[in-house]
Amino acid sequence: MQSNSSSAEYLRDVLLVFLFFLMSFKLLQNYIKQWNLSRNLGKDATLDIYKAYRSLPSPPSFPFIGNAINILPKHGMLQRLVNLGIKHGHCFKLTNPLTEDLVFLNSPEAVQAILSSHEHLRRGHLLEKLWPSEMNSMAIYPGGEKWKSMRKILTRPFMYKALQIHNPCFYKQCERMTSQLEERFVNGNSAVNIVDDLLKQCIFGMSSESLMGVDLEDVEDGAKFCQNLDLFLQQWLIRVYRPWLLIPWIWNISSSRRIMKDSLKGMTNVILNVLESYKKRLNEKPDDEDLNNNTMAGVMLKNGIEPVTIFREVTAMITIANETTPSAAAYALFMLALHPNHQELCRQEIDAAFDDPSKCQNGVLEFEALKELKHLERCIQESLRMNPVTGTFRTLEKPLRINEELVLPSNVSVVIVPSMIHNNPKYFPNPEQFEPERFLPENVRERHRYAYVTFGAGPRNCIGMKLSMIEIKVIMATILRKFEVRTPDTRESVQLELDPTLKPLKPIRFTMKKRILT
Ligand code: HEM
Numbered sequence: 001m002q003s004n005s006s007s008a009e010y011l012r013d014v015l016l017v018f019l020f021f022l023m024s025f026k027l028l029q030n031y032i033k034q035w036n037l038s039r040n041l042g043k044d045a046t047l048d049i050y051k052a053y054r055s056l057p058s059p060p061s062f063p064f065i066g067n068a069i070n071i072l073p074k075h076g077m078l079q080r081l082v083n084l085g086i087k088h089g090h091c092f093k094l095t096n097p098l099t100e101d102l103v104f105l106n107s108p109e110a111v112q113a114i115l116s117s118h119e120h121l122r123r124g125h126l127l128e129k130l131w132p133s134e135m136n137s138m139a140i141y142p143g144g145e146k147w148k149s150m151r152k153i154l155t156r157p158f159m160y161k162a163l164q165i166h167n168p169c170f171y172k173q174c175e176r177m178t179s180q181l182e183e184r185f186v187n188g189n190s191a192v193n194i195v196d197d198l199l200k201q202c203i204f205g206m207s208s209e210s211l212m213g214v215d216l217e218d219v220e221d222g223a224k225f226c227q228n229l230d231l232f233l234q235q236w237l238i239r240v241y242r243p244w245l246l247i248p249w250i251w252n253i254s255s256s257r258r259i260m261k262d263s264l265k266g267m268t269n270v271i272l273n274v275l276e277s278y279k280k281r282l283n284e285k286p287d288d289e290d291l292n293n294n295t296m297a298g299v300m301l302k303n304g305i306e307p308v309t310i311f312r313e314v315t316a317m318i319t320i321a322n323e324t325t326p327s328a329a330a331y332a333l334f335m336l337a338l339h340p341n342h343q344e345l346c347r348q349e350i351d352a353a354f355d356d357p358s359k360c361q362n363g364v365l366e367f368e369a370l371k372e373l374k375h376l377e378r379c380i381q382e383s384l385r386m387n388p389v390t391g392t393f394r395t396l397e398k399p400l401r402i403n404e405e406l407v408l409p410s411n412v413s414v415v416i417v418p419s420m421i422h423n424n425p426k427y428f429p430n431p432e433q434f435e436p437e438r439f440l441p442e443n444v445r446e447r448h449r450y451a452y453v454t455f456g457a458g459p460r461n462c463i464g465m466k467l468s469m470i471e472i473k474v475i476m477a478t479i480l481r482k483f484e485v486r487t488p489d490t491r492e493s494v495q496l497e498l499d500p501t502l503k504p505l506k507p508i509r510f511t512m513k514k515r516i517l518t
Contacts, residue, residue: 078496212295396410
């Protein structure tokens, strides 16, 4: 027994020493590459266009690890980045000998230069390395024809006209959630976390049904899909924070990889079953407009795309939706719980819509009526300004001119962390204040178009923006119609961290008091 465990330890130590040398070699190799690049940029007079790039502000860096300490550990990373943005202004650089330099853009003008470009669409080396191969999909394609044609095919099911037909399914999922909320809060008002189960399940149901045209509750093992997806993502995230797992052979023998494969098998079976039943329905009604054009699965089948590609696209979409929209909905609810005056204003317009028989039937608001919930929409936008869930990456494959002086060389990675711009008083005065009026049309017109980049912008912006805004609006309208929402937490007590999307350090707690509707 003892000799077994000591030989296991011996093996582990040998492996660690081997890993240490492997990583040192990799670091040295990258360091020499970066050093050569900067030496050439410095020497060659013809490359003088990079003068401004070379003198971009940057915190002190260290040999081999560059500016790693400015990014890692993940705890406090967001605040450190925001502080660097305040200190260094519209653009600063962090060196990274392991991969490439990271340039952070913090002004709408600089952000416009990259996001409006049709030439700089590559997401980034690091993301490409980390992205699970089983989800190799449009979201990670490095631009080019393949991305363009898939983006074109997938644009249609995310348009208002297509999303409209899913309206009843959105309310069905919300009804399931609110009846569980009623049960949860029936015995009083103790504050609980509703995000990690109820809100997530509800959004998962909404997204999966609108993308695939099938309620996963009605499919064998469908309910397990969400658990498998969570398991899959957890293993993926382990990889983000353990760089040695980026080495393919170590990754392939790791327990994380094994768990990932098992969870993937469960998900594959569900999606293949869904596609089969979808095909059957299509065969029965080949000309059905809704089936053909209004779900992602239908549009892809119609375009003759193979099941394996459909699987990857659908899984990637559901994953992205699950990683972003529940947090966004939770922050919006949190902001309204913290600001009862705005909650009341939202409720007035929500009640007016629900009480109007021309806009609401059997508890389901007409799709068009959602557009009239204007204050609610502004509150969601303001919440997303203060709590932008995710950011944007690009790796430059050719030089990019940011302004008269500054040209970024190819091979650097550009990062846009919306919190940096959204918290700059130059674009949003009193940025720490919750002021939904910032999104009144007259105020939006006065602002730079690229000052608000919660959903990115330009040709590669978020394809799911309308879907997620509708989902959040329906959820908020349903909850505020039935409950008064409060929270014992404060913005300070619920610190947000990049993990890798914005997440609270501690779960947000809510209390809900059922309203008596006459
Ligand atoms: C509040 C929720 C969401 C936020 C804040 C958000 C934000 C973003 C951002 C910042 C980008 C990068 C844009 C760029 O690189 O320029 C993006 C891309 C993307 N988002 Fe979203 N997103 C949300 C919800 C969704 C949902 C619900 C879906 C799908 C169902 C989705 C699908 C995608 C896809 C596929 C891309 C990649 C587009 C491409 O590469 O062409 N997102 N999102």
